[in-house]
Amino acid sequence: MEYRQAKTGRLMIDILPDKCDFCGCCVGVCPEDAIELKEAEIFIIDKRCTNCSKCIWSCPVEVIVFNKEGVLR
Amino acid sequence: MKNEYDIIVVGAGPAGSMAARFAAEQGVSVIMLEKDRDVGYPVRCGEAISRAGVEEFIEPDERWIKAHITKFCLVAPDETEVTLQFDARQEGYVLERRIFDYELAKTAAKAGAQILTRAYVNGLLFDGDKVCGVKYEHQGEQKELKAKIVIAADGVESRVGRWAGLKTHIDFRDMESCTQITAANIPVNDDTLYFYFGKDVAPEGYFWVFPKGDNTANIGLGVSGATGKKKSAKAFLDEFMAKHYPDAPILTYIAGGVPSSVTLDKISAPGIALVGDAARQVNPLSGGGIASGMIGGSIAGKIAAEAIKTNKPGHLLTYDKAWNKRLGKRHAVFNRIKEGIFNFSDEKFNKIARSINKIPYEKRTLGKVFTTALINQPSLLVDVAKVFVV
Numbered sequence: 001m002e003y004r005q006a007k008t009g010r011l012m013i014d015i016l017p018d019k020c021d022f023c024g025c026c027v028g029v030c031p032e033d034a035i036e037l038k039e040a041e042i043f044i045i046d047k048r049c050t051n052c053s054k055c056i057w058s059c060p061v062e063v064i065v066f067n068k069e070g071v072l073r
Numbered sequence: 074m075k076n077e078y079d080i081i082v083v084g085a086g087p088a089g090s091m092a093a094r095f096a097a098e099q100g101v102s103v104i105m106l107e108k109d110r111d112v113g114y115p116v117r118c119g120e121a122i123s124r125a126g127v128e129e130f131i132e133p134d135e136r137w138i139k140a141h142i143t144k145f146c147l148v149a150p151d152e153t154e155v156t157l158q159f160d161a162r163q164e165g166y167v168l169e170r171r172i173f174d175y176e177l178a179k180t181a182a183k184a185g186a187q188i189l190t191r192a193y194v195n196g197l198l199f200d201g202d203k204v205c206g207v208k209y210e211h212q213g214e215q216k217e218l219k220a221k222i223v224i225a226a227d228g229v230e231s232r233v234g235r236w237a238g239l240k241t242h243i244d245f246r247d248m249e250s251c252t253q254i255t256a257a258n259i260p261v262n263d264d265t266l267y268f269y270f271g272k273d274v275a276p277e278g279y280f281w282v283f284p285k286g287d288n289t290a291n292i293g294l295g296v297s298g299a300t301g302k303k304k305s306a307k308a309f310l311d312e313f314m315a316k317h318y319p320d321a322p323i324l325t326y327i328a329g330g331v332p333s334s335v336t337l338d339k340i341s342a343p344g345i346a347l348v349g350d351a352a353r354q355v356n357p358l359s360g361g362g363i364a365s366g367m368i369g370g371s372i373a374g375k376i377a378a379e380a381i382k383t384n385k386p387g388h389l390l391t392y393d394k395a396w397n398k399r400l401g402k403r404h405a406v407f408n409r410i411k412e413g414i415f416n417f418s419d420e421k422f423n424k425i426a427r428s429i430n431k432i433p434y435e436k437r438t439l440g441k442v443f444t445t446a447l448i449n450q451p452s453l454l455v456d457v458a459k460v461f462v463v
C-alpha cells in the first residue's frame with residue numbers, strides 16, 4: 001500500500017474537489033501554507049501538511065475530510 | 074502590457090481596485106492581476122454596506138444598489154424582535170456586487186491602471202530581502218513580472234503576504250466560516266436588514282437576511298471555526314431554510330470565509346503591502362469588509378505611489394501607521410466587543426432584546442442598543458463608549 005506523505009506521517013486530509021466551492025476559507029486558516037487554490041482547482045501540498053485539521057473545522061460546506069487510515073493513492 | 078510596472082496589485086476585489094486606482098491617479102504605472110476569469114464574480118458576500126462607505130469612493134448608482142436600508146431588525150433566540158430605525162443620512166445599501174466590483178475596477182482602469190484576468194499569482198520575486206515582482210500563471214504559461222512594489226489584495230485566501238515572510242494565516246477561531254443562499258420568493262421588507270442571534274442559528278456569529286429587491290434576499294450565516302468543529306455553516310443554513318423557507322427557489326449557494334479579527338501586526342514589508350481581507354482589515358464586529366477594504370486599499374495605493382515618485386522605498390512602511398490611525402485601532406475595540414458578545418448566552422440575548430423594546434421606538438439608536446446590551450459588562454461599556462465617541 002502506498003500513502004501520500006505529510007510533514008508528520010501519513011497524509012490524513014483530503015479535499016473532495018467535486019463538492020468544493022473554492023471559497024478560500026481553508027487557505028486562510030492553514031498555518032503551513034499547504035493548500036493551493038486556483039480559479040476552480042484545489043489541492044493539498046502534501047509535504048507541507050501537518051494533519052492539524054484546522055482546514056476541516058473551517059470549511060463551511062464539509063468538503064475536507066479526515067481519514068484515519070491515510071489517503072490511498 | 075509592459076515588461077515592468079511600478080506597482081503590481083494582486084487581486085481585483087474592492088481593496089485591489091482602490092489600491093490600483095489611488096496609485097494610478099498619481100501617475101505611476103500599475104497593473105492588477107486577477108486569478109478568476111471575471112472581475113467581481115463569483116460573489117461571496119452579503120453585500121450590505123453603509124452609504125458613507127460607498128460615497129467615499131464612488132457615486133451611488135441604482136444599477137448596483139438593490140435595496141436602500143433604513144432599519145435593522147434584530148431577532149433574539151426566543152424570537153423577540155427589536156427594530157431600529159436610523160435617519161436617511163445613515164442609510165445603508167444592499168449592493169449587486171457582481172456589478173459594483175466591476176465598476177470599481179473600471180475606475181482603476183480610468184485612472185490608468187492595466188488589468189489582466191486569469192492571471193494566477195503563485196510566487197514572488199526578490200531582490201535580496203525586498204519584493205520586486207511576482208511569478209504568475211496565465212493561460213497555462215508560467216511567467217514573471219517585475220515591479221517596484223507589490224500590493225497583495227488577494228482576499229481571505231491570501232498567500233502572497235506569507236511568501237514575503239509576513240504572518241498572515243488567521244486563527245481558525247477568528248475565521249467566520251460562512252454559507253449563503255440568494256433565494257427568491259422571500260417576503261421581507263426591502264428597507265430592513267435582519268439579524269438573528271443564538272446558539273441554534275449561529276453560535277459565535279450571526280445569521281442574516283438581507284433584502285435584494287423583488288422578494289429576493291441574501292440569507293446566510295457565519296460561525297467561528299470553533300463551532301465549525303462540531304457543526305458546519307452549511308448544516309445551520311440548511312436547517313434555517315427548512316424551518317423558514319422550505320420551498321424558496323435558490324438562485325445561488327456560496328461558501329466563504331470572513332477573517333474577523335484585529336488587523337495583522339504587520340501589513341507592509343520592503344516592496345510589499347497588504348490590503349483588504351488579505352491584511353485582515355474586516356470590521357470584526359459586523360464582518361463587513363467592503364468599505365474597510367476600499368479604505369485600506371486607497372491608503373496603500375496612495376502611499377505606494379508616493380514612495381515611488383519620491384524614490385523613498387522606506388515610505389511604504391508608513392502604511393501600517395496610517396491604517397491604524399484611520400481604522401486599525403477602532404477595529405481592535407470592535408474585536409473586544411465581538412468577543413464579549415460571543416460569550417452571551419441565549420437567555421442574555423433574550424433579556425437584552427426585551428429591555429431594548431422598552432426604549433421608545435423613536436429613541437432607539439444603535440448606541441443605546443449597545444449600551445443596553447452591555448449594561449452587565451462594564452468593561453465592555455468603556456469600549457463601546459470609545460467607539461461612539463470617536
Ligand SMILES: Cc1cc2nc3c(=O)[nH]c(=O)nc-3n(C[C@H](O)[C@H](O)[C@H](O)COP(=O)(O)OP(=O)(O)OC[C@H]3O[C@@H](n4cnc5c(N)ncnc54)[C@H](O)[C@@H]3O)c2cc1C
Nearest residue numbers: 084086087088108119120121194228329349350361362363
Ligand atoms: C458570506 C460572506 C458575506 C459577507 N457579507 C458582507 C457584507 O454584507 N458586507 C461587507 O461589507 N462585507 C461582507 N463580507 C466581506 C467582504 O466580502 C470582503 O471583506 C471583501 O470582499 C474583501 O475585499 P477584498 O478586495 O479584500 O477581497 P476579495 O473581494 O475577496 O478579492 C480578492 C481577489 O483576489 C483574487 N485572488 C486571490 N488570490 C489570488 C492570486 N493568487 N492571484 C491572483 N488573484 C488572486 C480573488 O480571485 C479575488 O477576486 C462577506 C463575506 C462573506 C464570505
Ligand code: SF4
Nearest residue numbers: 030049050052053055
Ligand atoms: S490539516 Fe492543517 S496543515 Fe494540513 S492542509 Fe489542513 S490546515 Fe493545512
Ligand code: SF4
Nearest residue numbers: 020021023024026059
Ligand atoms: S473551505 Fe471548503 S469549500 Fe472553501 S475552498 Fe476550502 S475546501 Fe473548498
